[in-house]
Amino acid sequence: KQFHLGMFEIGKPLGKGKFGRVYLARERSTNFICALKVLHKSELQQGKVEKQVRREIEIQSNLAHPNILRLYGHFHDTKRIFLILEYAGKGELYKHLRKAQRFPEPLAAQYIAQMASALKYLHGKHVMHRDIKPENILVGLHGEIKISDFGWSVHAPNNRRNTMCGTLDYLPPEMIKPGREENWYSEKVDLWSLGVLMFEFLVGEAPFEDTPVMTQRRIARGEMTVPGFVSAEARDLIKRLLVLDPAGRIPLEEVERHGWVLRHCVKGERHFQRTSGGKES
Numbered sequence: 514k515q516f517h518l519g520m521f522e523i524g525k526p527l528g529k530g531k532f533g534r535v536y537l538a539r540e541r542s543t544n545f546i547c548a549l550k551v552l553h554k555s556e557l558q559q560g561k562v563e564k565q566v567r568r569e570i571e572i573q574s575n576l577a578h579p580n581i582l583r584l585y586g587h588f589h590d591t592k593r594i595f596l597i598l599e600y601a602g603k604g605e606l607y608k609h610l611r612k613a614q615r616f617p618e619p620l621a622a623q624y625i626a627q628m629a630s631a632l633k634y635l636h637g638k639h640v641m642h643r644d645i646k647p648e649n650i651l652v653g654l655h656g657e658i659k660i661s662d663f664g665w666s667v668h669a670p671n672n673r674r675n676t677m678c679g680t681l682d683y684l685p686p687e688m689i690k691p692g693r694e695e696n697w698y699s700e701k702v703d704l705w706s707l708g709v710l711m712f713e714f715l716v717g718e719a720p721f722e723d724t725p726v727m728t729q730r731r732i733a734r735g736e737m738t739v740p741g742f743v744s745a746e747a748r749d750l751i752k753r754l755l756v757l758d759p760a761g762r763i764p765l766e767e768v769e770r771h772g773w774v775l776r777h778c779v780k781g782e783r784h785f786q787r788t789s790g791g792k793e794s
């Protein structure tokens with residue numbers, strides 16, 4: 514299907530990410546609501562991220578999962594690239610996390626179950642995200658979460674060296690310590706990040722948060738303490754994800770049937786549950 518700008522009625526700007534602005538949009542012929550991400554080719558060239566954007570488009574357009582933001586299509590004009598993305602009505606998860614400071618365990622467990630389901634789907638296609646963090650997760654109208662921003666995802670294995678920018682908090686030890694780079698590109702990196710995400714949901718800050726040098730050292734040694742208010746079952750799952758040896762991390766199938774997750778998640782639909790007083794799905 515060929516898309517072009519004239520097909521869309523552009524609505525309010527939703528916000529701007531690192532390399533582009535996002536607008537609410539409606540496709541005229543179908544009245545379909547979506548989010549239009551506008552990237553300026555010049556900015557991408559300066560940031561040397563054209564390849565990353567091409568990869569994001571190639572990977573995300575082939576994915577269809579309720580907890581992964583859909584990329585319906587893309588088009589470009591002389592100056593800009595446009596991504597036609599699924600619209601997630603409740604915006605960025607990290608804003609909800611900051612506002613709430615930390616999530617109640619039942620809500621955190623539902624989010625972790627949805628993440629595990631999405632990661633299982635991704636890993637089944639030999640795609641790993643490699644940049645799981647609250648900033649890259651959006652919230653849909655019914656409270657379901659959607660992984661977005663596949664800029665760092667790759668088809669395993671991949672031997673591109675990636676200059677990391679942004680927070681170190683979510684990096685697994687195998688990407689901190691030099692050597693044995695084949696570990697860099699196993700899907701197990703997403704399991705570590707899932708553990709960091711779970712900790713941040715429950716505690717309100719990342720487990721190894723510190724100065725950059727100290728963060729790297731604490732990650733490499735797996736030095737973190739889980740506060741007392743975190744339940745024993747949640748602590749158990751965090752400890753099974755934040756394992757230095759990638760091979761020792763609990764597999765996603767076991768995350769989904771861990772006591773802490775099962776206790777808070779109703780059987781059946783994993784990608785969303787009504788939490789605010791709605792009927793159980």
Ligand SMILES: COc1cccc(-c2nc(Nc3cc(C)[nH]n3)cc3ccccc23)c1
Pocket residue numbers: 527528529530535548550598599600601602603604605651661
């Ligand atoms: C930096 O803040 C940004 C940046 C980009 C988008 C939002 C934002 N996005 C969405 N939904 C989206 C975004 C995409 C790609 N699909 N669905 C909803 C919101 C609601 C309130 C405020 C902000 C929102 C924020």
